[in-house]
Amino acid sequence: MTLTPLTPDHLQQVVVQLTPEQLRQLVMMAQQPQRLTRATNTSELLDGWLKSKKSKQTRRSYDWDIKCFAAYHQKTLPEHARLDDLDLNLLAVEDIYDYSAYLEDLESKGEVARNTVRRRLASLMSFLRYASETGFILGNPARGLELPEKPDTVTERILTEREVLRIIDHAEGRDRLLLEFLYYTGARVGEVATLTWKSIQPNRNGLGQVTLHGKRDKMRNVVLPMSLYTDLLTTRISDSPSEAVFKSRKGEKPLKERQIRRVVDAAAKKAGIKGHVSPHWLRHCHASHAQDRKAPPHLVKDTLGHSSLDITSLYTHVKPDESSGLYLAR
Structure with missing residues (x-):
């Protein structure tokens, strides 16, 4: 069947016969972007x-950030948030700015860090932009939102060696091992939360070594101080390689990232350290203290996973007895 295109005169006759509501719907349909997703609800999107x-690690962080927004909207906790009850089409600009003000209020009370505020807002902005670009929603209510200025706090996060060792001394059992592991490996909190015994093995020289899965799923091997490796092995109660190294006291489940952060912050407060100390502070301290003790810069980078892998990095582990954590005080 061949369709005959409307002439301008015919089109004008059709348009003038439309009601205001029909005309509004026609305009909205014309503005509607092509739908590029099969998602039918927020969780699928x-x-x-x-x-x-x-x-x-990025997927886990972004998932949590969106659940935090849903929880704020539903006045509940993130773990109880119902994503499918969050209708993105009903969100207005005011909802986004109210959430931004809410996070800034939490920051002013010292309940969250500025970087946490920035990340949660950036995650929400990215998600809503995706929803708009795929045609899931008509407009993007976060389009005009700007992130708070990023603070330069790296220097503030460098504790002295004495302060770090004092934090470790104010913890016992599992918590002490957790703090030592974070400091001597420079691991990210997400890397520790997913750590299983499969990743902790002796290397070819019999020294303890951990394989860490970092950003973009890149792996790196880090040699452990022998005393830390021995202490970790004494806590192992199962031969299962999939068992979590650091488990919750209430069960066999691994510690979650927020639980690890609470352990670090609680020990720092007991040690009299001011500020909201996080696991990332220990990572910064590792880098600073190791270089102060003359650890080779390339070794610090490889231990922390800062640099991308290339051909040269294939020879990094020719010296299997080294990691920058071995340069730190004990």
Whole structure:
């Protein structure tokens, strides 16, 4: 069948016969972007958006950030948030700015850090941009939002060696081992939360070594101080390689990132350290203290996973007895 295109005169006759409501709907349909997603609800859209992120750690962080927004909207806790009850089409600009003000209020009370505020807002902005670009929602209510200025706090996060060792001394049992592991490996909190015994093995020289899965799923091997390796092995109660190294006291489940952060902050407060100390502070301290003790810069980078892998990095572990954590005081 051949369709005859409307002439301008015919089109004008059709338009003048439309009611104001029909005309408004016609305009909205004309503005509606092509729908590029099969998602029918918010959780399906979130799953699709997260699949575009290569790093497992990034996916976990973004998933949590969106659940935090849903929880704020539903006046509940993030773990109880119902994503499918969050209708993105009903969100207005005011909802986004109210959430931004809420996070800034939490920051002013010392309950969250500025970087946490920035990340949660950036995650929400990215998700809503994805929803708009795929045609899931008509407009992007976060389009005009600007992130708070990023603070330069790296220097503030460098504790002295004495302060770090004091923090470790104010913890016992599992918590002490957790703090030591964070400091001597320079691991990220997400890397520790997913750590299983499969990743802790002796290397070819019999020294303890941990394989850490970092950003963009890149792996790196870090040699452990012998005393830390021995102490870790004494806590192992199962031969299962999939068992978590650092488990919750209430069960066999691994510690979550927020639980690890609470352990670090609680020990720092007991040690009299001012500020909201996080696991990342220990990572900064590792880098600073190791270089102060003349650890080779390339070794610090490889231990912390700062640099991308290339041909040269294949020879990094020719010296299997080294990691920058071995340069730190004990």
